[in-house]
């Protein structure tokens with residue numbers, strides 16, 4: 327019988343600390359709902375004191391999620407804990423997650439505090455948090471570089487003060503599997519009251535060992551594993567949830583551990599996050615990369631055709647990716663369309679389905695075959711409602727290598743039609759400048775990228791545009807078989823997010 331192990335997802339907190347991965351409230355709620363659907367045990371929704379936006383997100387996630395604990399991070403200080411609980415009090419299972427660093431380096435240079443002071447603060451702040459909420463997690467930041475004797479003392483103290491979970495972060499991704507295994511074992515052996523708390527681990531990927539370290543800790547007796555979707559997070563990222571869960575699943579024979587995560591939701595979660603943040607997954611990334619289940623070499627293809635277990639240690643279906651041979655195209659009906667979406671792990675309302683089916687039919691006029699990637703792109707473009715303050719009606723472009731590009735763009739903005747013409751360095755620049763004239767607002771274009779979603783001459787192009795206003799970043803996405811149209815749609819999508827952001831403030 328496998329031992330149960332808890333999954334604590336911190337995509338919305340540590341994941342959001344990845345440069346360029348800021349998410350708005352709506353996007354965070356979408357991710358949280360997907361995490362709940364997957365069956366994770368704890369969702370860290372943010373760090374409430376960081377900003378009014380972070381506070382609002384933690385509160386919104388706390389109000390929305392029913393089947394997972396919802397946590398907010400807070401420093402070991404009353405004002406952070408007060409703010410965290412102010413947002414978490416709406417949750418069915420609130421968890422206050424407080425932390426303080428325990429390594430000599432951090433205590434000396436960052437906190438400018440002695441061991442005794444840190445110990446006292448940790449204990450007092452856990453007691454303080456307990457006044458609000460029975461579930462309190464305490465993290466010893468930089469635990470893996472801390473003096474073990476001091477670490478044991480801190481953990482013993484905070485457990486006595488009421489901590490229900492003690493977390494042992496490898497904050498800077500410094501440890502290696504054998505060492506981390508020994509650290510977790512030594513905590514189990516030297517902290518006298520350890521049986522009163524969960525042992526959690528939280529690994530960073532600076533040396534590319536976050537998942538290996540997490541799994542080593544799980545073997546050593548950790549009962550909660552902290553991770554993020556696609557492994558996003560501070561610097562080189564956190565341990566990737568999909569890799570941890572699939573390693574435990576595929577090697578149950580070795581680990582003897584079982585999480586509650588529904589693995590068939592993994593692919594949908596990965597795609598949703600990519601869509602929201604614009605941060606692509608590398609093609610050879612384990613589990614969710616484009617090539618993770620692709621076979622190129624003839625000998626491999628032969629083996630897989632004979633029996634997929636020759637070269638596949640897990641099935642694509644187990645992560646919600648199906649290699650179905652059903653071809654969707656112009657003549658497909660609603661049933662085949664819906665069934666394919668279900669196979670891909672999406673369950674849509676009738677209204678969403680009708681809307682996406684309409685877009686699907688429009689696409690079949692432009693493309694002969696609709697691949698799974700096309701469907702996912704369609705769904706992700708439409709699934710998260712963005713109020714369309716600006717809507718593209720039409721555009722014309724005049725360009726070539728001997729003339730200056732000119733774009734005419736016609737947009738409906740707040741139910742009124744506008745048309746502007748602009749010159750530019752190339753067709754996309756000209757189109758963006760025409761759009762800017764219509765929008766008539768101040769913001770900066772920060773990043774633009776273009777990718778092909780599928781292959782072939784009728785492939786769909788996907789444009790990702792990032793714009794910044796008053797310090798906030800808005801990511802827009804557009805898809806089309808025409809790359810200029812995709813770019814215009816992405817720009818307008820980002821602008822709509824910016825215009826609809828009620829949290830934005832002039833600074």
Ligand SMILES: CC(=O)SCCNC(=O)CCNC(=O)[C@H](O)C(C)(C)COP(=O)(O)OP(=O)(O)OC[C@H]1O[C@@H](n2cnc3c(N)ncnc32)[C@H](O)[C@@H]1OP(=O)(O)O
Pocket residue numbers: 340343373375376377400401402403425426427436437438467497560
């Ligand atoms: C390993 C991790 O992932 S830790 C989490 C990292 N996440 C973030 O930092 C989120 C974004 N951060 C922020 O928005 C800001 O840093 C805030 C709102 C948290 C704090 O902002 P400020 O109050 O302006 O402080 P600032 O960030 O400049 O410095 C941190 C202060 O907190 C102290 N501090 C740091 N960690 C802790 C802790 N765990 N407990 C108590 N105090 C702490 C530092 O010593 C410093 O104190 P000082 O102002 O007396 O010198």
Ligand SMILES: CC(C)C(=O)C(=O)O
Pocket residue numbers: 340399425465466467468493495496497498528530
């Ligand atoms: C705050 C803690 C849990 C953290 O993110 C880290 O130490 O990496």
Ligand SMILES: [Mg+2]
Pocket residue numbers: 340495497528530560
């Ligand atoms: Mg971290």
